[in-house]
Amino acid sequence: MADLDYSKLHRDTLAVRAGTERSQFGEHSDAMYLTSSFVMENAEQAALMFSGQIPGYTYSRFTNPTVSAFEQRLAALEGAERAVATASGMSAITSLCMAHLKAGDHIVASNVLFGSTMTFFNNYLTRFGIEVSYVSPLDIAEWQAAVRPNTRLFFLETPSNPLVDVADIQAIADVAHANNALLTVDNCFCSPALQQPLRFGADIVVHSATKYIDGQGRVLGGAVVGSSALIEPVYLFLRTAGPTLSPFNAWVLLKGLETLSLRMKAHCDNAIQLASWLQTHSAIEKVYYTGLKDHPRHELANKQQSGHGGVVSFDLKGGKEAAWKLIDAVQLMSRTANLGDTRTTISHPASTSHGRLTPEARARAGIGDGLVRISVGLEHISDLIADLERGL
């Protein structure tokens, strides 16, 4: 019987089927290989495997069958040749930089990035002689103007946090490539169920699998995804330095991928309903969600995403006092800065996730004191609206 051609399958099918290899026991679900090392048949096989001359499993810092199944399934969903899994989203970003950059290199990055990504760039990469310039993700001319002869990497997060604004991946990729730089996109907010940045010219995708890929708030994980040529150096760094994903977490994330597409559809459905309701409320100044037709990036988001995602932010008329009052009044939503969970979370970015930014940097990023961010979960929309109504 000829093997099934996986390249012809729909993404929803790949999410359930790709990367599965059965052991001799014929288990239907994916097995979990909790083992730090693997036994060889003989000395020669050990030598060949350790030197990479034949494939195989030697030690779980290098790779492990459960981790490798997760990597193959995620690569299939992103339409990529290869993925390597990491212990967290941050270790995906640090491993990418360690593998591809050296002293004297320069990064052009969006000025709206996950807080720890900026801290890593500013406080650590700079100590190793790597410079970073920040630009508005929406202004293509700024990306071009920031390029220097030593620019190696463009780094973009889209949609961004907490205003869920959308940047043009193709336009930024074109500037990167005209200048011999690689474009990396942090695809955490959409997950591969809603956006595959490689299709729009990105070279590398990084993930915090902790968010939607698990989607149920259980484990940390991450991944770097791209062509084999770009991922091999990341793998070599990882197996040397060790921020690898544990087989247990890989197994949880494999199961997360199987329901990812269904969950993302449900997150998007709830989010648009919540955003539309908020827009009509008299206590709300402004709602940030590209699913709303009057959002300036509505068309761009439609072009590069198959849904607008599960995060909705809004400005309250009463500033910080009103925002804190609302957050304290909700009874169903979880008061936590985490996102991408089945459970709805509510947070005040200016005093939590973005509290370490200077007031000027916050103002530049458009994060006001009255801003509230909601990661819309899978509870029924009527209960979510009732919960907010209590506080508004």
Ligand SMILES: *Cc1c(COP(=O)(O)O)cnc(C)c1O
């Ligand atoms: C959470 C997050 C990260 C970091 O992921 P961890 O798994 O917490 O290390 C990176 N980028 C974005 C956009 C995130 O939301």
